[in-house]
Amino acid sequence: MSPTLSEQAARLFPPAAARHTDLAIVSAEGAYVTTDDGRVILDFASGVAVTNVGHGHPAVMARVRAQLDTLVHAGHNVGVYPTYIELAAELVELAGGDRKVFFANSGAEALEGAVKLALHVTGRAGLIAFKGGFHGRTLGTTALSASASAYRGGYLAALPAVNHLDYPSAFARQETEEAEVRRCLAQLDEYFDLVVPADRVAAIVVEPIQGEGGYLPAPAAFLRGLRERCDRHGIVLIFDEIQSGFGRAGDMFAYQDSGVVPDALVLAKGIANGFPLSALVANAELMQRWPAGAHGGTFGGNPVACAAALGVLEVLRDGALANARTVGARLRDGLADIARHLPYRTDVRGRGVMLGVELRHNDHTPAVEAVARVRAAALESGLLVLSCGVHRNVLRLMPPTTLTAAEADSALDILAKAMTVA
Secondary structure (H helix, E strand, O other): OOHHHHHHHHHHHOOOOOOOOOOOOOEEEEOOEEEOOEEEEEEEHHHHHOOOEEEHHHHHHHHEEEEEOOOOOOOOOOOHHHHHHHHHHHHHHOOOEEEEEEEEOOOHHHHHHHHHHHHHOOOOEEEEEEOOOOOOHHHHHHHHHHHHHHHHHHHHOOOOEEEEEOOOOOOHOOOOOOHHHHHHHHHHHHHHOOOOOHHHHHEEEEEEEOOOOEEEEOHHHHHHHHHHHHHHHHOEEEEEEEEOOOOOOOOOOOOHHHOOOOOOOEEEEEHOOOOEEEEEEEEEEHOOOOOOOOOOOOOOOOOHHHHHHHHHHHHHHHHHHHHHHHHHHHHHHHHHHHOOOOOOOOHHHHHHEEEEEEEEEEOOOOOOHHHHHHHHHHHOEEEEOEEOOOOOOOEOOOOOOOOOOOHHHHHHHHHHHHHHHE
C-alpha cells in the first residue's frame, strides 16, 4: 500500500514544519475543505485567516486566470505593471490617502520592512512590542514576538533587542477594561522613565487585535494612548494587521473601529486569498525618506497575487464585508449562549469573523485540555477550528467573510455538542 500524504509528510518535513492537524487536504471550495479520505469539513481555520472570501472564490479566480494569460512575473524592481499600480492605489485610498506602499510576500517581510523604515527615518534603535504578540518568524519579527518562548529560544544570541510590555487583557487579569488600559499605559510611561528614554525609541509595534495571543481586541483607549505618546515623542506607530486586516474583523482594517490611524500599516494573509502577498502601507513623508536599496525583494507584488487581491477587494465591497459583521454577530451570540452553559469561566470576544472563546477553570487557571477536547470533538463531527492564546486555552474561529447563516448555524450546532465533552 502506498503511504498516505500524512505519512509522506512525516518523512519529508522537519518538526519545525509542524501542523495543527493530521488532515490531508486535496481540494476546497467556499467554506469547506475535502480530505484525501473523502471527508468534507466546514473550515473555520481558513488556512489560518488567509482565505478571507472563501476557497476558490469565482471573482478572485477569474482575475487570477486572466492574469496568468498575460503576465506571471516581471519583477517590481525591473518595471511596473497594471495590477501592481492598481492595487497600490486602492490600498492608499483605503488607508486614508497620503500613503505609499511597499509590497512583499509574507507578513514577516512586510513587518520587518516597517521596522526597517522606522529605524532608518528616526535614527533610533529602541523597539517596543507587546507580550502575547506574534509578528513572524524571521529573526527581526521573532524578536518582536512574545507569544511562546519556543519561537525565540534557539535564536536568542542573534535577536535584536526589543522590549515587551503588557497588552491589555481584562479577562485574564480579572480587571475592568478601563483599569487594564490605565495599567498598561502607565507601564509604558514607566518604561520611558526607567529603561529607555522615549526619544531613543524608533517604533511601537502592536496588533489592534492580537491573533496568536488569543484573539484579544485592543481597547480603543489603549490605541489612543499609544498614538498620543508616539506623537509626543516622535515614535513611529506600526499596526500589525497581518491577521485582522482585509475584512476579517468586519471592517476593511480592524484599527478603523478605534479611530486611531497608524504611521505604518502591515497587511498579509487575507490580502490575496491564498496567493503570497503582503503590503506595508505607510505615511508618504516617511516612505519618501526611505532610499533605494534600503529594502527589497524579488517576488513582492507579483502580478498574479496583485490580481487576486483586487478580486478580494471586489468581493468584500460586493457584500462580504457587511456579511462578516452580520454572520459574525450571529456566531458571537450563539457562542455566548453556548458558553453560558459550560462549567468554565468563559470570555467570548472578537469582531466580525475573528472570534475567540477563552476557557478557564473556576480557579481561573487556563482550561487547556478542555479546548483541545473541544477541537478534537468538533473535527470528528466535521468542523475545523484551531486554538490560540499564550496557554492555548482559546478556541479560534476564522471562517470566511462569505459564510452563510446556515453554515454558521451548522458550526454552532457542532460546537454545542463538542463542548459537552469539555
